Amino acid sequence: MSLESVRAxxxxxxxxxxxxxxxxxxxxxxxAAKALGVLxxxxxxxxxxxxxxHLFLLVARGDARLDNRxxxxxxxxRPRMLGADETxxxxxxxxxxxxxxxxxxxxxxxxxxxxxxxxxxxPAGGSLNTSVEIPLTLLFELVGxxxxxxxxxxxxxxxx
Numbered sequence: 809m810s811l812e813s814v815r816a817x818x819x820x821x822x823x824x825x826x827x828x829x830x831x832x833x834x835x836x837x838x839x840a841a842k843a844l845g846v847l848x849x850x851x852x853x854x855x856x857x858x859x860x861x862h863l864f865l866l867v868a869r870g871d872a873r874l875d876n877r878x879x880x881x882x883x884x885x886r887p888r889m890l891g892a893d894e895t896x897x898x899x900x901x902x903x904x905x906x907x908x909x910x911x912x913x914x915x916x917x918x919x920x921x922x923x924x925x926x927x928x929x930x931p932a933g934g935s936l937n938t939s940v941e942i943p944l945t946l947l948f949e950l951v952g953x954x955x956x957x958x959x960x961x962x963x964x965x966x967x968x
Contacts, residue, residue, distance in 0.1 A: 810901045813910030814934030821909075822950055828930075828939045835904030835936045837870035844930055844939060847871075851939075852923060852931040852947065854906045856895040860885030865899070867908055867931060867947070868920035872959035879958050887958075907932040908951040909940065919944075919952040922959045 818825050834840035841848040851870030857863070862883050866874065879887040892903045900912030908917045908931065923929055923944055930939045931947070948955070 810905055810910070810934040811938060812934075813900055813912070814907060814938070814940075815910075817910035818940070822942075822946070825940055825942055825946075827933050828941060829933075830937050830939075833904070833936050834932060834939050840930065840932070840939060841870065843937075846930060847926075849922075850926050850929055852929040852942075854908055854931055856890040856898060856906065857887050858890060859883035859887045863890075863898070864916040864918055865906075865908055865911075866918050866920060866956070866958060867923070867952075868959045869922040869925065869929075869961075872920065872922040872961050874958055875960045878960070882956060882958060901932070901934055902936070905932045905935045905938065907934055907940070908947075910934060916953045917951045918954055918956040918958070919948050920959045921955055921957045922961065923947075 830843045832843040834843050837848050837851045840851045849869045849871045852867050853870050855866045857866050929944050933940050
């Protein structure tokens with residue numbers, strides 16, 4: 809159902825966007841980058857996060873990670889990634905295909921400033937072998953509730 813919900817959402821909201829289906833898996837940042845022939849940072853990973861009572865999706869650059877300190881400053885609570893079952897129940901997407909399109913339930917979608925390094929990004933497309941090529945500005949326009957600064961690049965020190 810997840811891939812179908814993304815197809816339907818794209819048809820209704822952004823019919824010009826192309827859903828990319830590949831033979832290889834795109835379930836991780838590294839496999840998606842390899843399958844699509846792009847830099848890992850261009851993969852727009854979507855994380856389901858709870859910080860205290862605040863539940864949200866965070867779309868971040870693939871080679872960045874959620875920083876505990878930044879999240880605690882923003883939401884006054886330590887972040888916790890949702891488990892696979894909770895993520896599926898909330899979004900309708902299985903881990904590895906989670907994206908901000910075609911969601912089962914309404915939820916805030918925050919876009920991390922780490923993605924601003926790229927004009928075009930590649931979030932998952934609702935399955936383990938699909939992605940969507942989308943200009944970052946359009947991604948934010950279509951699904952973003954607000955820009956946040958919650959991540960650090962892998963080589964940067966973190967406050968975790």
